[in-house]
Amino acid sequence: MRTRCESMSAITIITAATNVIVIIPQRHHVIAASCHSGIADQACRTFCRRQMFKENRQVRHVMRITQDARRHLRRFLAEDVGRGDVTGALLPRGVITASIITRQGATVAGTAHAKEIFRLKGCRCRTLKPDGSRASAGDVIMKVRGEARAVLACERTALNLLSRMSGIATRTAELAGRLPAGVGIYATRKTAPGLRMFDKEAVEIGGGRRHRMGLDESIMIKDNHVAAASLLMAGLAPEAALEHLIRKAGGRRGDLEAEVDSVNGAIIAARAGAGTIMLDNFTPRQVRAAVRRLESEGLRDGVRIEASGGITGRNISAYANSGADMISAGFITHSVSGIDMSLEI
Numbered sequence: 001m002r003t004r005c006e007s008m009s010a011i012t013i014i015t016a017a018t019n020v021i022v023i024i025p026q027r028h029h030v031i032a033a034s035c036h037s038g039i040a041d042q043a044c045r046t047f048c049r050r051q052m053f054k055e056n057r058q059v060r061h062v063m064r065i066t067q068d069a070r071r072h073l074r075r076f077l078a079e080d081v082g083r084g085d086v087t088g089a090l091l092p093r094g095v096i097t098a099s100i101i102t103r104q105g106a107t108v109a110g111t112a113h114a115k116e117i118f119r120l121k122g123c124r125c126r127t128l129k130p131d132g133s134r135a136s137a138g139d140v141i142m143k144v145r146g147e148a149r150a151v152l153a154c155e156r157t158a159l160n161l162l163s164r165m166s167g168i169a170t171r172t173a174e175l176a177g178r179l180p181a182g183v184g185i186y187a188t189r190k191t192a193p194g195l196r197m198f199d200k201e202a203v204e205i206g207g208g209r210r211h212r213m214g215l216d217e218s219i220m221i222k223d224n225h226v227a228a229a230s231l232l233m234a235g236l237a238p239e240a241a242l243e244h245l246i247r248k249a250g251g252r253r254g255d256l257e258a259e260v261d262s263v264n265g266a267i268i269a270a271r272a273g274a275g276t277i278m279l280d281n282f283t284p285r286q287v288r289a290a291v292r293r294l295e296s297e298g299l300r301d302g303v304r305i306e307a308s309g310g311i312t313g314r315n316i317s318a319y320a321n322s323g324a325d326m327i328s329a330g331f332i333t334h335s336v337s338g339i340d341m342s343l344e345i
Contacts, residue, residue, distance in 0.1 A: 065116050069197060073117050077157050088149040096148045096345055098155075100141045100162065103340040107173040108135050109205040110165030111142055113198065114158040121150035132169075132205050141341065155343045163338035164195070165202035170339060171332050172206025175313060179320045183327065186211040186306070190330035199333040211328060218255035221245050223280070239268050246272035257306070263290045270299040276326070281309035284318040291323035 065073075100114070108129045115125040123146030129135045141162070144151055176185050187203040187210055189196070200210040212218045221242065229241040236244070242258060242265060249256050250273060257276035258269040263286070269277050279287055287307050294300040306326040307319045319327050 065112060069113065070116065072194065072197070073113060074120060075194075076161070077117055077120060077154065080157050081153055085149065085153045088152050091148050091152075094148055095146065096151055097143060097145045098151055098343050098345045099143055100159070100341060100343050102129075102135050102137065102139055102141055102166070103342065104137055105170075106135050106166045106339040107169040107206055108133050108141060108162075108166050109169035109202040110162040110198070113165070114142065114162045117158045117161070118144050118146065118151070118154045121154050122146055123150050123154065144343070151343075151345075159341050159343060160338075161198060163341050164336055165198055165205075166339040166341070167336045168199055168202035168332060169206035171337070172203050172208040175316055175329070175332070176207035178317050179327070183320045183325060184209050185316075185332075186326050186328040187333055188308075188328050188330040189214070190334040192333075199336075203332060208332070209326075218257065219249050220257040220259070220278075221249075221274075222259045223261065239265060243268050243272045246274050259308075263293050266290045266294060267297060267299065270294060270297075270303050274303060276304040276306055278306040278308050278328070279324070282307060283310075284315070284322040287319065287322035287324055 102108075109131050111127045111129070111131050115127065118125050123144055125145075126143045127141070128143065129139060129141045135141060144154075172185060179185060185203075185208040187200050187208060189212070191199040196213065200213065204210055212220065225245060226238050226241045229245055230236050230238050233241060233244070242260070246256065246258055246269060256274055257278060258272075258274040259278040259280050260266045260269055261280050266277050266279065279290055282290065284307075287305070291300065291305060294303065294305075304325045305323065306328055307322065307324040308328040311319055311327060311329050312331065316327060316329070
């Protein structure tokens with residue numbers, strides 16, 4: 001992993017992302033090559049994000065299309081085109097130029113994937129509003145040039161993905177802008193099947209974090225794991241089952257997370273070795289109580305606190321100031337409001 005920073009005050013950004021993030025402020029230049037594992041310096045990332053909003057900086061995400069993403073994009077296009085666009089086949093042969101326009105203000109996301117969709121049919125694209133940039137209603141996001149039948153065959157698939165990803169990025173950016181330094185907003189696995197990599201990428205473009213991508217990435221002991229262990233181990237008490245599972249996963253503190261539903265559960269999880277403790281369906285007041293208890297027991301410095309459950313746009317500020325380090329919000333991906341975009345010839 002390599003980082004380079006050229007600025008008035010040196011800032012290093014380490015992300016858990018797979019894409020390269022380029023932050024271009026008015027007088028600063030920060031470039032970070034990223035890796036997929038490890039915990040980011042959240043305070044540093046949050047500082048950069050908040051300064052960006054304050055000083056009208058532009059964030060540009062340079063996305064490399066992976067083979068996995070390309071396979072998904074081919075499948076998306078094949079789903080729509082099927083055995084062939086029978087309406088498009090009525091058109092005479094010829095090359096056209098079209099513009100993708102947003103009808104709403106948005107944080108743009110998904111341009112690299114839209115470009116790849118058009119490329120699959122031999123079209124060429126020029127991006128005018130890169131991922132992470134702010135677009136106003138009426139702005140042209142990208143220009144597309146290609147054979148008319150090809151452009152129109154790709155139109156709906158490209159717009160659907162751009163609309164969804166930009167909707168997620170826009171909502172995430174709105175929420176991330178309300179958070180104090182040191183607190184991050186995280187996506188969950190509550191994503192549409194087949195769209196997780198795109199949904200989570202959009203969250204990150206909006207200033208959030210991906211969290212784990214799948215069950216194979218890190219250990220997260222949730223309530224049903226505890227319930228199943230309790231049932232299968234001759235009626236072991238839930239708190240004892242929680243401690244047993246954490247200790248069984250021992251030696252993995254950095255990527256071991258445990259969900260709890262009480263302050264006592266948080267204490268047990270911290271003592272057993274959990275690196276992150278998810279406080280499930282706690283109110284902001286209850287989160288503060290859990291943090292104070294961990295502090296009084298000398299356990300706070302060894303863990304990260306995640307608030308989860310019942311978090312909305314209305315109460316996220318209260319959670320952000322409750323002492324939590326992380327706020328996970330499923331609604332930013334499972335209740336997406338897409339951005340209205342269109343392709344105009």
